[in-house]
Amino acid sequence: xxxxxxxxxxxxxxxxxxxxxxxxxxxxxxxxxxxxxxxxxxxxxxxxxxxxxxxxxxxxxxxxxxxxxxxxxxxxxxxxxxxxxxxxxxxxxxxxxxxxxxxxxxxxxxxxxxxxxxxxxxxxxxxxxxxxxxxxxxxxxxxxxxxxxxxxxxxxxxxxxxxxxxxxxxxxxxxxxxxxxxxxxxxxxxxxxxxxxxxxxxxxxxxxxxxxxxxxxxxxxxxxxxxxxxxxxxxxxxx
Amino acid sequence: xxxxxxxxxxxxxxxxxxxxxxxxxxxxxxxxxxxxxxxxxxxxxxxxxxxxxxxxxxxxxxxxxxxxxxxxxxxxxxxxxxxxxxxxxxxxxxxxxxxxxxxxxxxxxxxxxxxxxxxxxxxxxxxxxxxxxxxxxxxxxxxxxxxxxxxxxxxxxxxxxxxxxxxxxxxxxxxxxxxxxxxxxxxxxxxxxxxxxxxxxxxxxxxxxxxxxxxxxxxxxxxxxxxxxxxxxxx
Numbered sequence: 001x002x003x004x005x006x007x008x009x010x011x012x013x014x015x016x017x018x019x020x021x022x023x024x025x026x027x028x029x030x031x032x033x034x035x036x037x038x039x040x041x042x043x044x045x046x047x048x049x050x051x052x053x054x055x056x057x058x059x060x061x062x063x064x065x066x067x068x069x070x071x072x073x074x075x076x077x078x079x080x081x082x083x084x085x086x087x088x089x090x091x092x093x094x095x096x097x098x099x100x101x102x103x104x105x106x107x108x109x110x111x112x113x114x115x116x117x118x119x120x121x122x123x124x125x126x127x128x129x130x131x132x133x134x135x136x137x138x139x140x141x142x143x144x145x146x147x148x149x150x151x152x153x154x155x156x157x158x159x160x161x162x163x164x165x166x167x168x169x170x171x172x173x174x175x176x177x178x179x180x181x182x183x184x185x186x187x188x189x190x191x192x193x194x195x196x197x198x199x200x201x202x203x204x205x206x207x208x209x210x211x212x213x214x215x216x217x218x219x220x221x222x223x224x225x226x227x228x229x230x231x232x233x234x235x236x237x238x239x
Numbered sequence: 240x241x242x243x244x245x246x247x248x249x250x251x252x253x254x255x256x257x258x259x260x261x262x263x264x265x266x267x268x269x270x271x272x273x274x275x276x277x278x279x280x281x282x283x284x285x286x287x288x289x290x291x292x293x294x295x296x297x298x299x300x301x302x303x304x305x306x307x308x309x310x311x312x313x314x315x316x317x318x319x320x321x322x323x324x325x326x327x328x329x330x331x332x333x334x335x336x337x338x339x340x341x342x343x344x345x346x347x348x349x350x351x352x353x354x355x356x357x358x359x360x361x362x363x364x365x366x367x368x369x370x371x372x373x374x375x376x377x378x379x380x381x382x383x384x385x386x387x388x389x390x391x392x393x394x395x396x397x398x399x400x401x402x403x404x405x406x407x408x409x410x411x412x413x414x415x416x417x418x419x420x421x422x423x424x425x426x427x428x429x430x431x432x433x434x435x436x437x438x439x440x441x442x443x444x445x446x447x448x449x450x451x452x453x454x455x456x457x458x459x460x461x462x463x464x465x466x467x468x469x470x471x472x473x474x
Contacts (some may be wrong), residue, residue: 003460008252009252009255012252012256012259014415015259015430016259016262019259019263019266022266023262023265023266023269024272026266026269026270027269029273030269036384037280037281037284038280040284041280041283041284041287044287044288044291044435045287047291048287048290048291048294049293051294051295051298052294054298055301058298058301058302058305059301061304061305062308064302065305065308065309065312066264066308066314067309068312069311069312069315072312072315072316073315073329076315076318076325080320080321080322082320082321084324084326085329088329088330088333090325090331090335092329092332092333095333095336095337096336096469097451097465097468098340098342098354098463098465099336099337099340100340100449101336101339101392102470102471103470103471104468104469104470104471105468105470105471106467106468106469107467108378108467110336111428118415118469130250131371132368135273135367135368135371136364136367138395139363139367139393139395142391142393143305143393143395143402147464147465147467147468148391148468149390149391149467154391155303156343156390156391157339157390158339158340158380158381158387158388158392159374159378159379159380160374160390161371161374161375163371163375164372167267170375174335185468185469186467190328196313210461218303220452220471225400227300227304228335228336228339229335230300230418231336231339232335232339233349234347234379234417234418234419235345235346235347235380235417235435236345236346236347236451237338237344237345237378238343238344238345238346
């Protein structure tokens, strides 16, 4: 009895010793780890912000160069009274509109969509907006006569994709999260009616997804701002 | 040994056991917590790293573009009357914009997909899903039964037809795409991908080709409409 008792106590002491050592190590480790990761996280965030600032500066510069180019060209055409070139320049400006390469405004709709507030369901996937929803809605807007569309400021061009990536959606290779704001220029009544009749929108609303649709006299749709040459580098003109 | 001594000893052991149990539980929890915290931080780090790389890449692109523009500007400044260089520059720009807008017949390597009624009649939403997958996989031009898919192209169900660019079509549907054939095919055929889903309903064939020809969109103002668009002059 006495032997068994002291054996038990021995085991307990050993266990206690191991536990204390372990606890000490985890605390130390987690402190070190947290310090290290938060340091590298901060560094990363700073770097990302830096690159974003650079991007803005570069884009502003490109805009400035574009304005300069217009000036130079127009004065060149004026001074030399070059009709051939004038014609070419005019067709470029017309084509910009058709290609989605200029900021445009006009009458249309602003549609805002956000995930449902409620969490009271057995099918949580129905509470969020999916890439398929956006595809169908954009396609319905096109059917109803849309002339220009942007989602979260990304101009929808021929090869614009709408793909889900976890809780976000990728548009023109950029990642966006809710709320999704769609700007569309087109006949406001026809667009509005098509949204009201849309089975998809009605179903989403029934699940609690928040959708507001507003007719407006003026909505701005920004230009496509990605690299144009890269977007067509695999295409060869058929003569 | 007296009874009292043995009782007090038992009590002591019980208490020590209790403390030990508590400590083990605590330890377990703190390890778990540490793991979840560090995995969250790792995830955030991954996302940030990805974003950083993308930004660096796109900024490098912008710098190249800026350099090109600088050269172009210089050429306008120094150009003589009737300069061929200025003319060629603008012609190139015009040609590129026409290709981008879908106003030029184009060819290149790519994929030809046919989708045909089988157990079910093909619906527009499924064509749209295939087209979207091709775009995500880097397609640069797409047509459906030779109707070029442009920015405002609709794929609308109007039974028994599907309307594309306002043109009625019925099964079979031939979707052509120009892009990296392997990448396009892989992304369509991947597990749980769009073809695996649709294969049960329709008859689908996929063929890679070294020369896919995609015609231009008709330019009579019925597909590409701009009458409601005004250039933004001021913000």
